[in-house]
Amino acid sequence: MRSVEREAAEWAVRMRGTPSEADREAFEQWYAKPGNAEAFAMSEDDVAVARTASRARIDAKARTERRSTGGFRWAVATIAAVGIALGFAWHMARQSDTPQIAAGPMLPGQLRLADGSTVTLMDGAWAEPQFSETERRIRLHGGRARFDVAHDSARPFIVVAGISETKALGTVFEVDARSNAPKVKLVRGSVEVRLGGTAKTVRLVPGESAEVSESGPRLIPAMTSPLPTAEPTTMLAADGLPLGAVIEAANKVNSRPIRLADPALTSLPVTGRFDVTNGARLARKLAAALGLQATDGSDAITLSKK
Structure with missing residues (x-):
């Protein structure tokens, strides 16, 4: 397992927990380094997948991945299992077509x-x-x-x-x-x-x-009334959500919109957690996760095929 993959796996779990302000600052510095954004996107997806499974399924998948790849996915599954053991309440849904x-x-x-x-x-x-x-x-x-x-x-x-x-x-x-x-x-x-x-x-x-x-x-x-009147969060958690829907959510709260060079990209499935208030960072993260190119223009940020 390469060091960048190990670091990405650790950050994926840590940022899904209760990160401190120091953690967030350290993560931003690490994330900005070349190649780290793509590694983090892959690790974040693997952790998300691992947490939709029961403990038995995680253990079975971990054994399979350890035999077939000998590295990265086995480590991510192990870290995810530890995270569950430490208190994340993730269970299987009672109906197969409605994931929890x-x-x-x-x-x-x-x-x-x-x-x-x-x-x-x-x-x-x-x-x-x-x-x-x-x-x-x-x-x-x-x-x-x-x-x-x-x-x-x-x-x-x-x-x-x-x-x-x-x-x-x-x-x-x-x-x-x-x-x-x-x-x-x-x-x-x-x-x-x-x-x-x-x-x-x-x-x-x-x-x-x-x-x-x-x-x-x-x-x-x-x-x-004991309930605070908080505004809805600007964090978006996507599980196979079309890229067009993620961009639509971001463009509602950003003055400089994100555009797609090719309309066919609209249907690309996106999985992960995203802060839609930072359009530039969101575009970079989406580009790294989907193998696209983000071009920063004066009036818009454009995502296109490489």
């Missing part, structure tokens, strides 16, 4: 679900999607999360957090599952908050919050 999404104690991460909805996980939250033909159900474990739900009248969107159930069709709301009495705040649209297994419900309008205890849900006075 999760976040450990790291920076807030935004994830896109198969139906187009997005989930912003905060404070160590992790979530378990259980989609079917009749409903879109998500189990939230710990932490806080913001849900931006894609409208689908045929399949209601239900978030289960502890003893609470929150039902929505197309809306934006937050769920705080850090206590035994989960709290829900509605940002936009309409939701119904229920004590699980009962008919006790309250319907919220934008700006209202509810708390769910064993006695049922109750409205929380606006002045004492």
Whole structure:
């Protein structure tokens, strides 16, 4: 295993944990060196893949890779397994076509679900999607999360957090599952908050919050709402997301847009975590990961084939 690959694997795991300010500064210096961006992109993808597997699958894959390659992928799988043992709550989904999404104690991460909805996980939250033909159900474990739900009248969107159930069709709301009495705040649209297994419900309008205890849900006075009104994170976590969608998200928050020289590049699948607020850095990272060339112009940054 070459030193740059070993360093990339270590950084991929460290930056998915709880990096300090010193870690971030050291990472920026290391990342700027020639060849490191491409190595990091490869390591980050391997760690992401490893964390979608159970411990048994990781061990089996590690043994296979050790025999066939003798190096890099075996090391990455081993590091990922150690990361899981240290506390990352990553599990297999209950249905094969709805892979689980999760976040450990790291920076807030935004994830896109198969139906187009997005989930912003905060404070160590992790979530378990259980989609079917009749409903879109998500189990939230710990932490806080913001849900931006894609409208689908045929399949209601239900978030289960502890003893609470929150039902929505197309809306934006937050769920705080850090206590035994989960709290829900509605940002936009309409939701119904229920004590699980009962008919006790309250319907919220934008700006209202509810708390769910064993006695049922109750409205929380606006002045004492315990949920902060944080803006959605600018971190994007992509799992096979089209390159065009990643660029679209970045162009919404950057004055100098990223362009594609060839429209055919729009469909390239992208996997990894990206800060979309820094267009220049994002373009370099995408170029390194996809084998493209980033050209820095006065009015735009252009990605093209090499």
